[in-house]
Amino acid sequence: MRALGRRGGLITGAVTLVAVAALGGGSAAAGARQDAPASSEARVETYLDQIRSDPGRLREFLHDLPKGADIHTHLTGAAPTRQLLAFAERDGLCINTTTVTATSPPCTTGQRPAADAKTDLLFRDQILRSWSMQAFTPGKETGHDHFFATFAKWGPASSHTGELLAGFASEAADQHESALEVFSSTQSGAARALGTQAGYDPDFAAMRAKLLANGAMDKLVTAARGDTDSAMTTMRSTLRCGQGDADPACALPVRFDFQAQRTYAPEAVFAMMVLAFELAEQDSRWVAVNLVAPEDDPVALRDYRLHMSMLGFLRKQYRKAHITLHAGELAPGLVPPAELKYHIRSAVETAGAERIGHGVDIASETDSAGLLREMARKNVLVEINLTSNCQILVVCGKKHPFALYRKAGVPVTLSTDDEGVEHTDLTSEYVRAVTTFHLHYRDLKTIARASLAYSFLQPDAKAAAQKAQQADFTAFEDLFGNA
Numbered sequence: 001m002r003a004l005g006r007r008g009g010l011i012t013g014a015v016t017l018v019a020v021a022a023l024g025g026g027s028a029a030a031g032a033r034q035d036a037p038a039s040s041e042a043r044v045e046t047y048l049d050q051i052r053s054d055p056g057r058l059r060e061f062l063h064d065l066p067k068g069a070d071i072h073t074h075l076t077g078a079a080p081t082r083q084l085l086a087f088a089e090r091d092g093l094c095i096n097t098t099t100v101t102a103t104s105p106p107c108t109t110g111q112r113p114a115a116d117a118k119t120d121l122l123f124r125d126q127i128l129r130s131w132s133m134q135a136f137t138p139g140k141e142t143g144h145d146h147f148f149a150t151f152a153k154w155g156p157a158s159s160h161t162g163e164l165l166a167g168f169a170s171e172a173a174d175q176h177e178s179a180l181e182v183f184s185s186t187q188s189g190a191a192r193a194l195g196t197q198a199g200y201d202p203d204f205a206a207m208r209a210k211l212l213a214n215g216a217m218d219k220l221v222t223a224a225r226g227d228t229d230s231a232m233t234t235m236r237s238t239l240r241c242g243q244g245d246a247d248p249a250c251a252l253p254v255r256f257d258f259q260a261q262r263t264y265a266p267e268a269v270f271a272m273m274v275l276a277f278e279l280a281e282q283d284s285r286w287v288a289v290n291l292v293a294p295e296d297d298p299v300a301l302r303d304y305r306l307h308m309s310m311l312g313f314l315r316k317q318y319r320k321a322h323i324t325l326h327a328g329e330l331a332p333g334l335v336p337p338a339e340l341k342y343h344i345r346s347a348v349e350t351a352g353a354e355r356i357g358h359g360v361d362i363a364s365e366t367d368s369a370g371l372l373r374e375m376a377r378k379n380v381l382v383e384i385n386l387t388s389n390c391q392i393l394v395v396c397g398k399k400h401p402f403a404l405y406r407k408a409g410v411p412v413t414l415s416t417d418d419e420g421v422e423h424t425d426l427t428s429e430y431v432r433a434v435t436t437f438h439l440h441y442r443d444l445k446t447i448a449r450a451s452l453a454y455s456f457l458q459p460d461a462k463a464a465a466q467k468a469q470q471a472d473f474t475a476f477e478d479l480f481g482n483a
Contacts, residue, residue: 040477041445043477043482044441045441047480048440052438062427065427065444065448066469066476067430067448067451068449068455069177069179069180069452070181071413071455072415073182075165077151077417077421079164079168079420080167080420081131083167084157084158085124087163088114091156093113094107094111095116095123097110097111100131101153102154102156102157104156131154132422133146144393147392150421161184161227162232162238166234169252171425172426173248175426176472178469179455179457181255181256182256183290187220187223188261191268194216194220195211196271204313208270224275224286254285255285255456255457256286257286258286260272260292261292262291262304262307263294263297264299273289273311276321281318281321287321288323290325291311292326295326304339305342308350309351311350311352323354324354325351325356327346327357328358329389329393330360331361331393332364334393340364341365344371345365348375348378354381355383357382357385357417358383369408379411382405382410382413384405384414384429385415386429386432386433388416388422391422397436403437411453412447414429416429452469453466
């Protein structure tokens with residue numbers, strides 16, 4: 001059984017279909033091919049049943065499955081650790097031999113040049129293990145603590161946004177995705193400084209007015225748009241877009257969800273939120289607002305309800321930005337029991353989140369059944385991160401609420417969270433889901449389609465990506481349905 005070629009081969013029909021639609025002739029074709037014949041789908045289902053116990057063939061099958069988009073992924077965390085190390089070597093960074101933290105040169109006592117890792121394999125292995133979950137075994141340090149510590153260790157090496165985007169996009173194309181929506185930040189430090197200068201005010205309208213006064217926030221938005229222009233230019237250059245040997249990733253639309261770190265003082269967090277909303281109003285590439293950093297951090301716990309109220313206020317002031325929130329990325333023993341009872345509900349009801357990332361503690365929420373019904377009724381999608389939740393929260397296998405959400409009719413899709421740090425990819429997440437929860441082919445199609453249906457792409461781009469995905473499903477079923 002041969003695998004489908006890299007997306008450059010599979011996408012041909014999809015690109016043609018999108019082009020026809022753009023010229024005004026695509027609606028009939030799209031309608032005629034909205035769904036493959038039931039017999040073709042059934043044959044693929046039979047094939048999947050035949051290969052469930054064959055890891056190699058199952059991975060080949062799921063690698064080629066049209067997956068839509070990975071809509072819960074952090075750009076820097078998605079970078080392969082080896083790429084971050086290569087950046088550190090290229091930038092002449094230094095590595096602290098005790099903490100394995102990268103810093104700017106010159107190297108001082110207790111530090112070594114990152115470039116030493118090119119020839120010292122033991123040093124290289126130490127860095128890769130410290131900067132990721134590679135071969136991690138819990139002991140004195142938990143998976144949770146090791147994971148979150150990695151970001152500060154390799155942080156200075158992750159400044160090459162355009163090249164990171166290029167690598168992420170190329171991987172997405174290889175995984176047979178049709179669009180990119182990635183969590184990222186720009187000008188966050190400047191926004192925090194502006195918030196600190198303005199000071200906290202319990203009157204959100206007054207605090208926002210201070211941030212917008214004298215054009216200070218407009219300057220940050222202009223700088224953020226410039227950062228985005230630069231990153232996209234570098235990405236397209238790296239991918240050779242417009243050239244004869246262009247990477248297939250050049251065909252994928254790219255959108256960003258702004259990450260505001262939830263562990264700073266309230267005025268700083270609010271300023272980052274305002275920047276996110278203002279940026280989305282002026283730049284269509286920025287489509288949503290999110291809160292990141294450990295949800296169990298003392299400051300994050302202290303201010304959780306306050307953050308939800310801030311978002312609830314701001315979403316009424318702006319027209320364009322969507323809201324997707326890390327909520328319920330918690331487990332018993334990590335936080336006091338009371339903290340497991342309200343995070344998801346508050347994100348949905350107070351902040352107005354349209355999507356939830358993780359949602360692991362749903363069963364501990366007050367009136368969990370009622371909340372599940374509400375999420376199903378409101379079509380609040382849950383971004384499921386199986387590998388991440390197992391590594392960080394030790395919520396593994398059937399202990400994960402993935403099946404609970406599906407049984408309640410809550411829409412779900414699979415995502416990677418931080419595929420570089422966690423040594424996973426979207427195919428691996430599908431493999432884990434199929435083997436753990438015995439998913440059928442129709443389930444996989446529903447999950448993959450949901451990633452685009454609930455993405456924050458603008459309507460025209462979303463429709464084009466969905467048509468591309470459907471054409472890919474047709475080609476996929478032609479191949480595997482006749483295996």
